Amino acid sequence: MVSYLQVENLTKSFGDLLLFQNISFGVAQGQRIGLVAKNGSGKTTLLNILAGKEGYDGGQITYRRDLRVGYLEQSPVYPEELTVLEACFSHGNAVAEVIKEYERCMATPGNPGLDVLLEQMEHEKAWDYERQVKQILSQLKIRDFNQQVKHLSGGQLKRVALANVLITEPDLLILDEPTNHLDLDMTEWLEGYLSRSKLSLLMVTHDRYFLDRVCDEIMEIDNCRLYSYKGNYSYYLEKRQERMDATNAEIARANNLYRTELEWMRRMPQARGHKARYREEAFYELEKVAKQRMYDANVKLDVKASYIGSKIFEADHLCKRFGDLTILDDFSYIFSRYEKMGIIGNNGTGKSTFIKILMGLEKPDSGTLDIGETVRFGYYSQEGLKFDEQMKVIDVITSVAEVIEMGNGKRLTASQFLQHFLFSPEKQHNYVYKLSGGERRRLYLCMVLMKNPNFLVLDEPTNDLDIVTLQVLEEYLQHFKGCVIVVSHDRYFMDKVVNHLLVFNGQGDIRDFPGNYTDYREWKAAKAVHEKEASPQPKREKKPQRERPEGKRRMTFKERKEFEQLEQEIAALEEEKKSIETALCSGALGVEELTEKSKRLPVLNEELDEKTMRWLELSEIEG
Template identity: 85%
Template sequence: MTPYLQVEKLTKSFGDLVLFQQISFGIAEGQRIGLIAKNGSGKTTLLNILSGKEGYDEGKITFRRDLRVGYLEQSPVYPGELTVLEACFYHGTPVVQLIKEYESCMETPGHPGLEDLLDRMEHEKAWDYERRAKQILSQLKIRDFNQQVKYLSGGQLKRVALANVLITEPDLLILDEPTNHLDLDMTEWLEEFLNHEKVSLLMVTHDRYFLDRVCSEIIEIDNRQIYSYKGNYSYYLEKRQERIDATNAEIARANNLYRTELEWMRRMPQARGHKARYREEAFYDLEKVAKQRVYDQNVKLDVKASYIGSKIFEADHLYKSFGDLKILNDFSYIFSRYEKMGIVGNNGTGKSTFIKILMGIEKPDSGTLDIGETVRFGYYSQEGLQFDEQMKVIDVITDIAEVIELGNGKKLTASQFLQHFLFTPETQHNYVYKLSGGERRRLYLCTVLMRNPNFLILDEPTNDLDIVTLQVLEEYLQSFKGCVIVVSHDRYFMDKVVDHLLVFRGQGDIRDFPGNYSDYRDWKREKEVHEKQAAKPQEDKTKKVRLNDKRKLTFKERKEMEQLEADIASLEIEKKEVEDALCSGTLDVEKLTEYSKRLPLINEELEEKTMRWLELSEIEG
């Protein structure tokens, strides 16, 4: 393979903060590499360095001569007066320069050099350039090519910048979060596009399905070092865990030996012979290993949400429009206890507006929304990221609460809670203004969860969060004893968290689908195939949501109900055995104490499982 880029012993720091130290890696022709790291570890900084937008402390970066590089920034900037189409030609290639020469020639009297320009235009296929630009913009749902850039939203501008990069057909594409602000259809189109293009790729993304399907190699920045994995995201997960297990074993061995050597160091006199000095030097090397951070991948944050009653919310014949755009059209729904719902749909179909109506931020045009008295909302929104820049991270959380209840008398301090969401003790005492964009998102998420809500509403929570944080959040939501609504374009995240979907299809058409996103996508593709093959359309598996038209149990919930029935029967048997034993008068003091403690726990577990069984049976009935 032809080498495109070589990075050797690269170091970058900001003051005392070292992002990475003496890292080396290369990119060759045809390689498709995903870059993974926690927020604040320097992913965007590394991409900026490679694109020449930022300097570095030491090291060497070598590009192949005449290599064409396209870079999609996380937050692109264009002159506001440019039109969408002009912005697509703004960061151009020799072809763009040729088009500009042609336009200048046509505006000059006599059109000097036109014949030569026409030959070059033909040779470079420049006539197709504008058509290709419009084609890609349309796929990214940007259709007003003459609209000025200053009137675009942040998401639209990111898509114009993505089109700009793709149109230039570079040899090496460097993409920073390309799927941010793309809906599901656009993300799948981009997957197909990149898989059919002969282009080398270095990409940062939190979209794990996208990473799995587009990249064949992963590099990870962890603890200032870089690790390479010759496989896709699924392979990376497996091999990373092997690396962590090996590192933890090495640290454990070093700690055992360190205690012995530390004792020797304290005993030995200061005047040491050559052999002793050698052992002393080895001691300091050993100390570095022993004091490394131990990876703990098995921490479970099993937070007990505040009590939530059986009445959650009931929407009754809701209508909402903005001019001709219908958001809700006779929408009715009864939300169940412990329900975990995902909301999907293209941009502009009203997902965020629906959430704002539920939260009371927007008012419906007509209809009623009745929310239960025990419901305590926790709302994570795209607009909610506001902090006092001069506060310390730990103070932001302790202002909300000093501790969070885990249930069974257990508590977690604010500092421990922050550590679970990957804020080290050092970072906790940093000021907010020092945090990266992703770290601020993570802190905002902690402020929502620290209030111990029983109904979480998360509007695009995965944007700008790193993959490690997403894994922590997924585990939290899977064990969360409350209700959840998630609006997200992250397919992997939705598959992990939700039981069923509300599909917003536009103009107030909202359907309920019993399954996760992958189930829905598979069914939709199968439906499209059948519709093409048969004259009559396949029966629609989704149903229009109406008042009192309760949803059916999902496959997962049916399995849960079966397990609950078995658990309840088992607990009833155990309860009777314990009660009989306590009444027998034959138990010794130790057994009597054990059974006396066990009986209330059985009753509590029995009550909890019976309540859940009744809730599921109500849905079923």
């Protein structure tokens, strides 16, 4: 296999915090690698180093010459005044840069260097770049290309950035949490796109189904070291457990020997011979092993929730609208005791608004919501929480409660509770400003749970949390003796936690489904097959009609004529464009003719884009 990237003995630290030390790995052509680690272990830092956005302390990074690399940042940033389309040209990829050079050249008297630029435009396949950008944006449900970046939501901005890297068709794609803020349909679209493509891939994601179906190798950063597993996520889980068991056995053996050697060290005479010095050096090596952290996969955080009565909440004929957008339309529901409900649906269908109505943060237009007297909410919101940067982690939690009741007279201190959520004693005495983004989300989660609620409402809890924390949270929720509502795009998390779904289809259409997310997808697929088989076959003399989603209209006569006319016009424009490009590359044109054709080409491209977009709009009606 052709090597695309080679990393040797890479080390990175921030002050006294060592993220990783002397790690080495490579990415070859066709490899699809998923990178996993706890928050704060340096996953994003490593990707930023590879992308050249951050320095490192030691080691060597070597890319294959002329390799095209695309990088999707976790939190992409664009100048606010740019439009969506301008943002896709702003990040300096090779195609966008040559287009900018060409436009500058055409705006300069005499068009200096035009011949060279025309060759580069041909080489980079830049003539159709804008049309391809618009197509990918449309697939990612971004259709207002002139909307300013400052008006985009976090999810829309992530999709614009995703389109930006996909359009360049890189050899190596580096992705940092690509599924964050994507709805389920978009996540599955991206999963399918990457599975079918021949791109080499290095990515960080907490979406375990995504890892399982896209990646063929998993790398893990743990205790500043890198471990590699040749297989998908399921294989990694199996082999990681074997490694943990072997490490625990080694630590246990080292502890037994350590006690013996420690006794010898204490009574060893000061006059040391050669053998004594050798044994002393071996003791210090043994001490390093013995003092490693033991892994305990059997710990259950079985916290007793406060008492909750039989009446939870009753929604009665709720309605909520924002202009033409309907969120709730005569919605009624009685929530059961100990119910664990998941809420799914595309972005913009009203999931978060429904949660805010439930929490009393938003008022319905009409209808009533009756909440039981014993209900104590614990609310984890998408927006997160503002912390005092100068507080220590342990102080943040003890400001909520000193202890949490486990039941049967047992209790956990704030420090013990934090350790369950992967805050080591050392990390607990760090100041908040030193925490990574994911660690802050984990601290926020601990604050919510430390209040010992009996009804948890979690709005996108999986965003920015690492896989290890998600496993701890899943374990907690499975044994939680209270009610749970989860809004999430993480399919694996939903399957583990919920047993019941509310499906938001948009415009107030909310369906009740008994089962988890996989059950729902299987039911939906089986329903589609059944409906297809049950539908009567069209008669031979009639032209078969393509099956259309409910509510989709057919073309009018005028639109059909326009559609046919557009096909002819696009073909003619493409022929003219091809003719001009051939003439420009021939070297046989005079100065006046060369200038005339060079000025005609961008006008021609604009006409083509306009007519192509209209053709795409009409073809969607047709399809």
